[in-house]
Amino acid sequence: MEKLGRKRSEKSRDAVLQATRELVTESGFTHVTIEKIAARAHVGKPTIYRWWQSKNAILAECVLGGEVLPAVDETSASEIHTSASEWFRAVLGYVDENAALLRGLVAAAYEDPEIAAQLRAHLGDPIEAALIEWAGGAGRETPLAGELSPHALAQLLFGAILYRLAPTLGATDASDVEMFDVLIARLHTQ
Amino acid sequence: MEKLGRKRSEKSRDAVLQATRELVTESGFTHVTIEKIAARAHVGKPTIYRWWQSKNAILAECVLGGEVLPAVDETSASEIHTSASEWFRAVLGYVDENAALLRGLVAAAYEDPEIAAQLRAHLGDPIEAALIEWAGGAGRETPLAGELSPHALAQLLFGAILYRLAPTLGATDASDVEMFDVLIARLHTQ
Amino acid sequence: MEKLGRKRSEKSRDAVLQATRELVTESGFTHVTIEKIAARAHVGKPTIYRWWQSKNAILAECVLGGEVLPAVDETSASEIHTSASEWFRAVLGYVDENAALLRGLVAAAYEDPEIAAQLRAHLGDPIEAALIEWAGGAGRETPLAGELSPHALAQLLFGAILYRLAPTLGATDASDVEMFDVLIARLHTQ
Amino acid sequence: MEKLGRKRSEKSRDAVLQATRELVTESGFTHVTIEKIAARAHVGKPTIYRWWQSKNAILAECVLGGEVLPAVDETSASEIHTSASEWFRAVLGYVDENAALLRGLVAAAYEDPEIAAQLRAHLGDPIEAALIEWAGGAGRETPLAGELSPHALAQLLFGAILYRLAPTLGATDASDVEMFDVLIARLHTQ
DNA sequence: ATCTAAGCGAGACGGTACGTCAAGTCTTGTT
DNA sequence: AACAAGACTTGACGTACCGTCTCGCTTAGAT
Structure with a gap:
């Protein structure tokens, strides 16, 4: 049985992360709300709740999402x-x-x-x-x-x-x- | 010009600090609300807002209120x-x-x-x-x-x-x- | 552009009006509060404020909502x-x-x-x-x-x-x- | 046994009534509060509550205090x-x-x-x-x-x-x- | 001439309700 | 089935007033 329906929208994912980055930088994490993220990213709130557990989780993915620290080179x-x-x-x-x-x-x-x-x-x-x-x-x-x-x-x-x-x-x-x-x-x- | 009006109630002050200490210990600072502090301390919300600027300020007074760290003895x-x-x-x-x-x-x-x-x-x-x-x-x-x-x-x-x-x-x-x-x-x- | 989003809940509307009617009859308009209406109607306060401007407006819709006075028959x-x-x-x-x-x-x-x-x-x-x-x-x-x-x-x-x-x-x-x-x-x- | 202590201050009485008259005229009775009356009249709230039962009572004394309507002359x-x-x-x-x-x-x-x-x-x-x-x-x-x-x-x-x-x-x-x-x-x- | 009880302005108190914001869920119609 | 939009219940926010309760300070009749 294969999955039905639409695939997850990468566009929405990126928009949410980008909006979060902007809002945190502008006003500090305390003043960032899910509603503002949703509005800025042109995304519905349920979409956010579908993919992230909490505001903290979005932030974590923003900061720690990709490769964070450089690898250690082998050196003499x-x-x-x-x-x-x-x-x-x-x-x-x-x-x-x-x-x-x-x-x-x-x-x-x-x-x-x-x-x-x-x-x-x-x-x-x-x-x-x-x-x-x-x-x-x-x-x-x-x-x-x-x-x-x-x-x-x-x-x-x-x-x-x-x-x-x-x-x-x-x-x-x-x-x-x-x-x-x-x-x-x-x-x-x- | 001398000070007029009723004096600040030390009883209320202590009750607020004690209630905050209890609530933070029980459920963590995030889940503590001004309303719960007021209810636990049998104190009106305006009384809290009259004397503290924010929830943070109450917490700060709880932790850092009295003498915090021991003095350094002069030693050889x-x-x-x-x-x-x-x-x-x-x-x-x-x-x-x-x-x-x-x-x-x-x-x-x-x-x-x-x-x-x-x-x-x-x-x-x-x-x-x-x-x-x-x-x-x-x-x-x-x-x-x-x-x-x-x-x-x-x-x-x-x-x-x-x-x-x-x-x-x-x-x-x-x-x-x-x-x-x-x-x-x-x-x-x- | 079509209308998006959820429709207004007629159930909530009726519950608010009914609760207001009851409360006014029980205790007089002065003692009726938005909070009591919301509680009795099992409705959130923002829902009330979304659709009515004031307590007066709710009352007006209660009393003058439908057909109020009988029409005048044509008579000899x-x-x-x-x-x-x-x-x-x-x-x-x-x-x-x-x-x-x-x-x-x-x-x-x-x-x-x-x-x-x-x-x-x-x-x-x-x-x-x-x-x-x-x-x-x-x-x-x-x-x-x-x-x-x-x-x-x-x-x-x-x-x-x-x-x-x-x-x-x-x-x-x-x-x-x-x-x-x-x-x-x-x-x-x- | 006669009454001891200070007499009622007529100055305060008049100040309260005058302040009420002004405030009602300026902003309508709904927006008049006991606190505003007390502030405007330079009078303590307890003084108001000592002599009047309610905001309504103050207003009533304002409007109906003295001689209200002219007497009817006997006429042919x-x-x-x-x-x-x-x-x-x-x-x-x-x-x-x-x-x-x-x-x-x-x-x-x-x-x-x-x-x-x-x-x-x-x-x-x-x-x-x-x-x-x-x-x-x-x-x-x-x-x-x-x-x-x-x-x-x-x-x-x-x-x-x-x-x-x-x-x-x-x-x-x-x-x-x-x-x-x-x-x-x-x-x-x- | 004091004494003392009540009245006084000021203002803090425990509360209630306000009107708003945001949370997380549910519904509607579109893609 | 996932989406954007947005209405929903809930609950906390910070504020305005309520009516009551100290505070010191007049003030004026009783002692």
């Missing part, structure tokens, strides 16, 4: 610090570009574990994986005596991103990158 | 690490005790700069002040070569608290304390 | 008095049957010209038209010397209805009909 | 029509001067029997008494065959006043006076 040990530093700069670049959207998503994550899980999957886990890779693979996951494990360092970096995203709290200057450079240096020192 | 240099470690443990204890309320407050901070400023004033600034104190006073505020400044370290610790508060993201285990111990060791090492 | 000149007397008795019957609703509507008319206009259109104008018909048509509209014009008589009868509706003021006995009989006799005398 | 029979006509003109003059206040009072009367009773006592009863006087005293109260009794005529005139007060409904022209002249002529004819 001598270039690790340079490569890692560049990689984290790219991460921060992505964060800054999507600051308004991510801010809303982070706010949502504090009340909705589902969103928190998606944030972890698309942001936290890749960071930790990259650090483990640089630290020398899974075998080195256990914390070094008196030093930070890749896991702990990932937490720290994720926290730094959360801090940077908070309005007023975090400046958007380069201090985070320098912090990271100092910390990453600890990873391999001995 | 030899005891710095012990003392700092204990102090940060106390901070985390406060955070864990008020986790549900703080989670809501952090979520609000991501959309409301006013709340963000209060969070910084009551949590971030005391942490930074303590670190500066331990680092040897204002004269040592500038970052040490290859090390973390007290300011950067405060950002890192605040970020760690944000991470710990996020549902699913942060575990409530002792790892943050250990992270802190490692980092604080860097402050004075040279 | 000899039967005019009998016929007119019967017709006015029917008018008073309608007034008495809807006394509670009309009382509220009249009260509203004194503060809201819109309601006053509707009252005139559905009650005053038909009365005047009937009197003109009995007086011999439009050609006889001008006042007879020393007598009452149909227009003046209509004002008098409308005033008598207002008086009868006022609580305490007007008795609900038959005196109005007799007054009318005396007055109508003046219309055609000579 | 030959001058009755002239005298009665002048008297009713004076009544209509009073009505027109206080139209805005009376309109509110009439609206209130339709929902509040207390107000209706006051209206009858200060307006309806004097009219009926005057008509009885002109008709030749109490002995002539019974209706004349085929004519209107003074009681019926009083109802008619009161109704005409109600009609004249209603917005849109009644014009403020002289037609009511002429109507009255025609009717009063019926009183004594035979």
Whole structure:
């Protein structure tokens, strides 16, 4: 038995995501409503509810929809610090570009574990994986005596991103990158 | 010209704060409404709007109302690490005790700069002040070569608290304390 | 361009009007609130505000919604008095049957010209038209010397209805009909 | 035991009545609130509630407070029509001067029997008494065959006043006076 | 000449209803 | 069967007034 009826309209999907991006950027996630999204996207509300569970889910798909973070290149040990530093700069670049959207998503994550899980999957886990890779693979996951494990360092970096995203709290200057450079240096020192 | 009219009812004030604490703990900040607070506190809605600007403001007063963080004791240099470690443990204890309320407050901070400023004033600034104190006073505020400044370290610790508060993201285990111990060791090492 | 979307629910419309009729009869128009109407009719407040401008407008539609007054039969000149007397008795019957609703509507008319206009259109104008018909048509509209014009008589009868509706003021006995009989006799005398 | 404490402040009383008169004239009785009266009169709300039962009661005292209608002069029979006509003109003059206040009072009367009773006592009863006087005293109260009794005529005139007060409904022209002249002529004819 | 009880302006209180906004569901007709 | 449009019930919003209740402060007869 094959499926009957019309296929899902990609045009509507894209219009919804685009409208959401615009509205969040313009007025902040709090002031975005499903009704405004539907109106801006020329889409019926039932269409939205058919495909997304909540306003949070639309936002998550906006931010984390495609490929989010760059892959880690395999590099020689001598270039690790340079490569890692560049990689984290790219991460921060992505964060800054999507600051308004991510801010809303982070706010949502504090009340909705589902969103928190998606944030972890698309942001936290890749960071930790990259650090483990640089630290020398899974075998080195256990914390070094008196030093930070890749896991702990990932937490720290994720926290730094959360801090940077908070309005007023975090400046958007380069201090985070320098912090990271100092910390990453600890990873391999001995 | 003296103050005329009836005085503000402290009973109502306390009832509102207590009701908010209960409701946030029971169902999460998102599901708390002004109407439910008013009903639970046996208080009229206008009374709430007379004294608080928003639901966020009530929450902020709940969490940050009294004395929040312990003061830093003056200690001898030899005891710095012990003392700092204990102090940060106390901070985390406060955070864990008020986790549900703080989670809501952090979520609000991501959309409301006013709340963000209060969070910084009551949590971030005391942490930074303590670190500066331990680092040897204002004269040592500038970052040490290859090390973390007290300011950067405060950002890192605040970020760690944000991470710990996020549902699913942060575990409530002792790892943050250990992270802190490692980092604080860097402050004075040279 | 055709009409899109869902049609207006006649069920809701009828429920609102019925609930209003009941509530006005039970407790008087002053104590009727939109919220009570909505609750009794099991209808949302926005639905009410979508279709009616005010509480007054709902009441007006309740009272003046359908066919209000009986038409005037064409009758031979000899039967005019009998016929007119019967017709006015029917008018008073309608007034008495809807006394509670009309009382509220009249009260509203004194503060809201819109309601006053509707009252005139559905009650005053038909009365005047009937009197003109009995007086011999439009050609006889001008006042007879020393007598009452149909227009003046209509004002008098409308005033008598207002008086009868006022609580305490007007008795609900038959005196109005007799007054009318005396007055109508003046219309055609000579 | 005599009364202790301060006497009622006549200044406050007058200020309340004056403020009410102004507010009703400016915006209509519906939009007048106790709070606005208190503010305009520089008077506390409890002072108002201490002396008046309701907003209606304040209005009633505004309109019907002093001497309302002129007394009927004793006149010779030959001058009755002239005298009665002048008297009713004076009544209509009073009505027109206080139209805005009376309109509110009439609206209130339709929902509040207390107000209706006051209206009858200060307006309806004097009219009926005057008509009885002109008709030749109490002995002539019974209706004349085929004519209107003074009681019926009083109802008619009161109704005409109600009609004249209603917005849109009644014009403020002289037609009511002429109507009255025609009717009063019926009183004594035979 | 005090004392003291009531009246006073001001304004906060617990409530009720307002009119609006948005949520998520249901209906209608079109593609 | 999925779509755009839009009416539906529900429930919370923030505001306006209600009528009551403190607040200190007059004010004036009783002591």
